[in-house]
Amino acid sequence: MSVISRIIGTGSFVPKKFVTNHDLELMVETSEEWITTRTGIRERRICVNESTSEIASKAGRAALEAAGVSPQEIDLVIVATVTPDMSFPSTACFVQSELGIKAGAAAFDVSAACSGFLFALDCADRYVKSGGFSKALVIGVDVFSRLIDWTDRATCVLFGDGAGAVVLSAETGARGILSSHVHSDGSHWNMLYARGHVETNPFEKEEPKEAHLVMQGNDTFKFAVRTMGAAITETLEASGLKTEDIALLIPHQANIRIINAMRERLKLEDDRVFTNIEKYGNTSAGSIPLAFDEAVREGRLKENDIVLFVAFGGGLTWASSAIRW
Ligand code: UT7
Numbered sequence: 141m142s143v144i145s146r147i148i149g150t151g152s153f154v155p156k157k158f159v160t161n162h163d164l165e166l167m168v169e170t171s172e173e174w175i176t177t178r179t180g181i182r183e184r185r186i187c188v189n190e191s192t193s194e195i196a197s198k199a200g201r202a203a204l205e206a207a208g209v210s211p212q213e214i215d216l217v218i219v220a221t222v223t224p225d226m227s228f229p230s231t232a233c234f235v236q237s238e239l240g241i242k243a244g245a246a247a248f249d250v251s252a253a254c255s256g257f258l259f260a261l262d263c264a265d266r267y268v269k270s271g272g273f274s275k276a277l278v279i280g281v282d283v284f285s286r287l288i289d290w291t292d293r294a295t296c297v298l299f300g301d302g303a304g305a306v307v308l309s310a311e312t313g314a315r316g317i318l319s320s321h322v323h324s325d326g327s328h329w330n331m332l333y334a335r336g337h338v339e340t341n342p343f344e345k346e347e348p349k350e351a352h353l354v355m356q357g358n359d360t361f362k363f364a365v366r367t368m369g370a371a372i373t374e375t376l377e378a379s380g381l382k383t384e385d386i387a388l389l390i391p392h393q394a395n396i397r398i399i400n401a402m403r404e405r406l407k408l409e410d411d412r413v414f415t416n417i418e419k420y421g422n423t424s425a426g427s428i429p430l431a432f433d434e435a436v437r438e439g440r441l442k443e444n445d446i447v448l449f450v451a452f453g454g455g456l457t458w459a460s461s462a463i464r465w
Contacts, residue, residue: 144316149207153198180396184300184421193234220256254453256425282424300421304429387445
């Protein structure tokens with residue numbers, strides 16, 4: 141029988157500090173009304189003296205506990221992030237160390253911005269299905285609060301920090317990842333990017349460049365609606381499913397208007413689309429696994445339900461996958 145990657149546990153973590161729209165009114169020229177009506181966001185969580193690997197490890201530990209799997213059983217750790225603690229080692233290596241995952245397990249990071257978790261899930265699925273790896277920990281995490289310009293009202297109101305995780309197990313039943321698709325178009329890299337802190341060497345003469353996140357909001361919005369719609373169709377077709385089969389759609393939580401546009405296009409009822417953007421804003425790679433964990437813990441899923449994930453992000457990147465829960 142062929143191997144399927146089943147998600148046997150989920151976990152998530154968000155920092156304690158929350159920042160409301162009213163708090164932001166005191167920092168930039170914005171309003172509670174503008175932020176809620178244009179984005180659906182009411183508050184977001186922000187890391188205070190907490191690193192990406194710390195919040196990733198907390199989400200990972202919760203997923204291991206939910207799965208009833210010990211760190212010693214994990215042979216693959218993939219962390220999706222564009223806000224790692226360091227250039228190297230990878231955040232996954234820090235997580236491996238923090239959680240006591242066995243030495244010799246493979247641990248590495250994946251960079252695909254807000255689509256990162258689905259790229260990491262796709263990667264782990266292929267590793268598991270090809271044999272040699274029986275239990276994988278996949279984490280999506282970002283700390284965008286350290287990447288954005290807190291004086292730029294067009295971007296600082298949109299993002300928050302958070303992490304989510306799943307444990308995959310190599311199994312032979314019908315439940316698991318049914319199909320998974322990842323795409324990129326690097327020619328539009330400048331629609332959404334962050335250089336980060338760029339050093340020069342003594343042989344270069346570089347003018348300092350913008351280190352913070354830069355985004356063409358309107359273009360990204362249109363791109364998101366277009367690609368996520370196409371990605372859902374692709375995944376449904378590849379899995380032999382129809383829109384009616386979707387028990388729960390878990391989209392990247394970037395803007396409630398993007399999610400509603402997609403929901404209307406698919407003619408999905410409200411209760412078949414999971415959103416938690418009002419509480420966390422856009423947590424980039426953390427967004428889908430954080431939403432998924434909440435949906436699981438709220439009892440929104442029953443055995444054999446079809447769940448669809450769909451995301452888009454900087455790169456540009458977009459991705460989708462379908463699972464039988
Ligand atoms: O994970 C991927 C990350 N990126 C995204 O998902 C972003 C996708 N894009 C969006 O979500 C939306 O384009 C935004 C929420 C970023 C912007 O909403 P919009 O409806 O596209 O607004 P806009 O950019 O067309 O701006 C409308 C107005 C502008 O003023 P004028 O030029 O009409 O006078 C902005 O300056 O709103 C102004 N504005 C604000 N006003 C109050 C922009 N940001 C703010 C703000 N508060 N925070």
